[in-house]
Amino acid sequence: MNRALTLIRRRLVGSIFVLLIVVIGTFLLLEAAPGDAVDAYIVSTGGDAGMIELLRHRWGLDQSELTRLANYLWALLHLDLGQSVTFSRPIRDVILERLPTTLLLMVSATALSFGLGSALGIYAGARPGSFRDRFLSIGSLALYAVPGFWLGLVLIVVFAVDLRWLPIGGIETLASDKTGLARAVDIAAHLVLPVSALGFIYLALYLRMMRAGMAEAWRQDFVLAARARGLSRRRIVLAHVARNALLPLITMLGLQSAQMLGGSVVIESVFAVPGLGRLAQEAVASRDTPLLLGIILTSAVLVIAINLAVDIAYAFLDPRVGAGEAGA
Amino acid sequence: MSPLSRLLRRPEAVAGAIILALLFAMALFASLLFPGDPQAIAGPALLPPFQDWSLPLGTDRLGRDVLAEVFHGARTSLAVGLAAAAASLLIGAVVGTLAGFAGGLVDEVLMRTTDAFQTVPSFLLALAFVSIVGPSLGIVVAAIALGAWTGPARVARAEVLSIRERDYVAGARVIGMHPLAIAFREVLPNALPPVLALSSVIVAAAILTEAALSFLGLGDPNRVTWGGMIAEGRTVLRTAPFLSIVPGIALVLTVLGVYLAGEGVVETTAVRRSLS
Numbered sequence: 001m002n003r004a005l006t007l008i009r010r011r012l013v014g015s016i017f018v019l020l021i022v023v024i025g026t027f028l029l030l031e032a033a034p035g036d037a038v039d040a041y042i043v044s045t046g047g048d049a050g051m052i053e054l055l056r057h058r059w060g061l062d063q064s065e066l067t068r069l070a071n072y073l074w075a076l077l078h079l080d081l082g083q084s085v086t087f088s089r090p091i092r093d094v095i096l097e098r099l100p101t102t103l104l105l106m107v108s109a110t111a112l113s114f115g116l117g118s119a120l121g122i123y124a125g126a127r128p129g130s131f132r133d134r135f136l137s138i139g140s141l142a143l144y145a146v147p148g149f150w151l152g153l154v155l156i157v158v159f160a161v162d163l164r165w166l167p168i169g170g171i172e173t174l175a176s177d178k179t180g181l182a183r184a185v186d187i188a189a190h191l192v193l194p195v196s197a198l199g200f201i202y203l204a205l206y207l208r209m210m211r212a213g214m215a216e217a218w219r220q221d222f223v224l225a226a227r228a229r230g231l232s233r234r235r236i237v238l239a240h241v242a243r244n245a246l247l248p249l250i251t252m253l254g255l256q257s258a259q260m261l262g263g264s265v266v267i268e269s270v271f272a273v274p275g276l277g278r279l280a281q282e283a284v285a286s287r288d289t290p291l292l293l294g295i296i297l298t299s300a301v302l303v304i305a306i307n308l309a310v311d312i313a314y315a316f317l318d319p320r321v322g323a324g325e326a327g328a
Numbered sequence: 329m330s331p332l333s334r335l336l337r338r339p340e341a342v343a344g345a346i347i348l349a350l351l352f353a354m355a356l357f358a359s360l361l362f363p364g365d366p367q368a369i370a371g372p373a374l375l376p377p378f379q380d381w382s383l384p385l386g387t388d389r390l391g392r393d394v395l396a397e398v399f400h401g402a403r404t405s406l407a408v409g410l411a412a413a414a415a416s417l418l419i420g421a422v423v424g425t426l427a428g429f430a431g432g433l434v435d436e437v438l439m440r441t442t443d444a445f446q447t448v449p450s451f452l453l454a455l456a457f458v459s460i461v462g463p464s465l466g467i468v469v470a471a472i473a474l475g476a477w478t479g480p481a482r483v484a485r486a487e488v489l490s491i492r493e494r495d496y497v498a499g500a501r502v503i504g505m506h507p508l509a510i511a512f513r514e515v516l517p518n519a520l521p522p523v524l525a526l527s528s529v530i531v532a533a534a535i536l537t538e539a540a541l542s543f544l545g546l547g548d549p550n551r552v553t554w555g556g557m558i559a560e561g562r563t564v565l566r567t568a569p570f571l572s573i574v575p576g577i578a579l580v581l582t583v584l585g586v587y588l589a590g591e592g593v594v595e596t597t598a599v600r601r602s603l604s
Contacts, residue, residue, distance in 0.1 A: 014440070021444035033460045138340065141591075145583035147536050149543050150558055150576035157569045255446075262451030266540045280452060281544055284459040292456050300447045 011311055015304045022300045026293040027072050031065070033289040041085065081294040086286040091294040095276065099298070101171055102268070102275035104187075106260055108195040110253065113202035118249060120203075121210025125245065126237045128215050137211060140204035148263050152197035152270040159193060166192050169272035194271040198263055202256060206249055213245025220244070247318055254310030258303045334596045341592020347585030354402040362396035366552050370396070374568050388557070388571050389564055398578050400552040405582060408469055409535035413527055415473035416534075420480025421516060421523050427481070428488030428519075429511040439485070442478045450475025454537060458546045465548045472537045476530055480523050487519035521597075528590020532583045539579055554579050 038055045047055075056062045060071050075082065081091035124136040160168040167173070172187050217223060218241055226236045261277070268277035276295055283292040336342055358366075370383060370393035377386040377394070385394035427438040445453075454471035461467050491497065492515060500510045541547055542555030554575040561571025 014443070017440045018443045018447055021441055022448055025444065025448075029456055029460055141587055142580070142584055145532070145580050145587060147539050147543075147555075147576065147579055147583075149540055150572070150579065153558065153562060153565060153569075153572050154576070157565060157573075161566050161569075258447060258449045259451075262449030265449075265451055265455065266543060269544060280455060284455055284544070284546070287459070289456075289460060292452075292459065296448055296452050296456060299449050299452055300444075303447045303449070 007315060008308070008312060011308060015308065019300065019304065022297065023073060023076060024069070026296055027069050030072075030289060030293055043085075076297070081297070082290045084288055084291045084294075086282070086288045086291065091291050094279065094291065095294055095298050098274060098276045098279045101273060102261070102264055102277060105191065105194060105198065105264055105268070105273060105275060106257070108191055109199035109202070109260065109264075110256075112195055112199035114206055114249070114253060117203040117206025118210045118246065121207040121245075122214070122237065122242045124207065125211040125214030125218075125241070128218060133211070136207065140207045143200055144204035144208075146201065148197050148201050149266040149270050151200060152194065152267055155193045155197055156270070166190075169270075171273050171275075190273075194267050194273055197270070198260065198267045201263070202260065205256070206252070209249055209252060210242070210245055213248055214241050217241045217244045247314070250310060250314055250317065254307040257306040258299070261299045261303065338592050338595070340588045341596070344585045344588025344590070344592060347581055348589050351402055351406060351582055351585060354399050355406050358396075358399040358403050362393065362399055366396040366400040367392060374564065376568070377570055377574070385574055386570065388560055389568075394557075394571065394574060397552045397557055398554070398575060401554040401557060401575060401578065402582070404465070404548070404551045404553045405535050405538065405579070408465065408472070408538040409531045409586075411469045412472035412476065412534035412538070413531040415469060416476035416530055417480050417523060417527060419473060419477035420482075421484045421520065422512075423477065424481040424484025424486075424523070425488050425511050425516045425519060428485040429492055429507070429515055435485075438481075442481050445475065446478045448475075451537060451540065454541060455544070455546065458541060463546050463548055465551065468538060468541060468546075468548060471541070472534045475537075476534060479530070480526055483526060484516075484519050484523050487522055488515055491515050491518050525594050525597075528586050528594070531590075532586045535579070535583055535586070 038052055038059065038061060041055065042052060060068065063071075079092060081095070083089070084091045084094055087094050120136055120140075124133045127133055156168055159166045167190050169190075171190050172178075172183065173190075176186065178186050223236060223240055226240050231240075264275065265277035265280050267273070268275045269281045272278070276298070280292060280295045283289075283295065369391040371380065371387050371391055373387060373389055373391040375383055375386040375391075378384065379386065383393055383395070385398065388394055388397070423438055423442070427435045427442075453475050454468075457471040457474060458467055461471075488511075497510060497514060500514050501507075505514075538547070538553065539555035539558070542553035543559045545556075545559065547553045547556050557575040558572045558579075561568065561573075561575070565572060
């Protein structure tokens with residue numbers, strides 16, 4: 001797996017540059033925002049001009065832009081994202097508190113969209129041009145056109161308001177002091193609607209990619225060879241056609257993670273799920289720009305980590321990546 | 329067979345074209361059919377749809393005409409979607425051409441910047457941009473374009489990489505054309521078709537992003553938006569779900585129309601290219 005390791009090392013170095021650009025970008029946005037940390041602080045505590053002067057000096061805000069960028073980078077290297085004015089706590093702590101919920105939402109939505117999407121894609125792509133193929137591709141296009149937040153509202157109207165099957169929002173029943181399995185079931189029930197709203201759009205994406213990949217694979221010589229060897233149709237579809245169409249979907253899994261994090265902002269707002277996305281919306285509402293940019297930085301790191309993990313998985317799944325030591 | 333008649337033989341493409349034509353008509357005739365401010369009070373509050381035929385889709389929480397709002401919302405949706413897509417295609421084509429044609433350090437810096445923009449969730453970026461600069465139609469367009477130019481940039485770069493080795497580019501070099509002139513007059517126009525093939529996806533994504541932004545209250549406050557209508561209706565979701573559902577259906581149909589028409593155009597031109 002030497003080649004895979006080299007690839008990963010190269011990606012890691014590239015990621016550091018990418019992260020640096022993101023940090024400079026967030027710094028520029030922070031500079032562009034009206035007011036600075038001192039203004040925000042003074043609004044909540046009150047103080048006179050002398051105090052403002054003193055604080056600006058103490059926090060290094062009266063220095064040149066380059067020095068401030070250096071200070072910003074230095075603080076980030078120590079994982080210090082600054083102080084949130086709205087929460088009166090370190091931004092890092094607020095974000096870390098909200099992160100697990102968003103991760104749970106994302107992992108579940110990915111499992112739903114990837115699992116169901118690729119399965120339906122195989123079902124459609126097994127018989128290209130058939131009725132079920134055409135039906136599923138038009139249906140998935142329609143699904144792809146649905147805004148997630150609106151789907152969420154429709155799901156709320158049907159399943160939480162009319163049928164009363166599922167909770168309307170939140171991540172768990174408040175003040176219910178459930179523990180263990182009962183709590184897990186409670187959280188799962190709260191997640192059904194948001195996960196569906198977030199996952200169904202990407203389900204359409206994976207379905208369409210799988211189907212297109214299979215249409216491509218059907219034309220390849222190895223499918224003809226498999227037919228000539230007299231393999232059953234089922235085996236050809238699963239072991240030859242679908243398997244070759246699956247690899248690009250795995251790459252997509254990494255690329256989609258950024259989109260999904262963005263999508264979770266609206267979905268979490270619709271369902272009042274206390275995750276990173278809702279935190280972003282709260283930050284916008286209370287004009288807490290440093291918090292918002294902290295969330296952006298965290299998301300960028302998360303996306304880079306997910307893509308790195310996908311690259312590693314890919315190196316193991318696709319023998320061609322490690323072909324250098326085939327047989328070794 | 330002309331490309332148009334070939335396009336018309338695909339039922340999906342026809343459906344898409346009809347939806348888009350209706351949408352453009354709605355946007356064009358919005359002020360003619362519903363003159364005056366669509367945000368003005370037109371009748372009793374929370375009138376359900378199909379009750380009073382002067383207000384066919386009923387009224388919202390403040391007694392505003394829902395049908396008039398849907399018509400005026402089509403205008404915002406289309407304007408923002410088309411403008412943001414045009415801006416991101418333009419930025420993407422320029423960045424991709426520069427990166428692919430210049431190569432070396434320029435390529436490296438531009439592509440790492442593209443990576444950085446793809447690493448940050450584009451919706452979060454748009455959210456941050458609008459909330460810092462302030463919501464107006466132009467800013468919303470810029471915010472959406474900020475997250476959408478990376479796809480076109482990558483496609484343009486890949487295309488430019490294959491074009492820059494061709495004979496006519498070498499010819500242009502020999503006659504002493506300025507490299508930038510070669511890049512933008514000789515290479516870019518030939519790299520455009522695959523970039524333009526992305527337009528329907530980008531327009532659709534821009535319309536959805538605009539809707540999501542205005543749903544979160546970051547749309548232009550002086551304009552009716554479908555996302556804003558859905559957010560308005562959400563406050564009375566239990567009693568009057570139609571207020572959120574109606575503009576949502578308009579959104580779904582619009583995006584679907586863009587996809588269907590776009591896919592039809594791409595497939596017919598692809599057929600034409602493979603035939604010639």
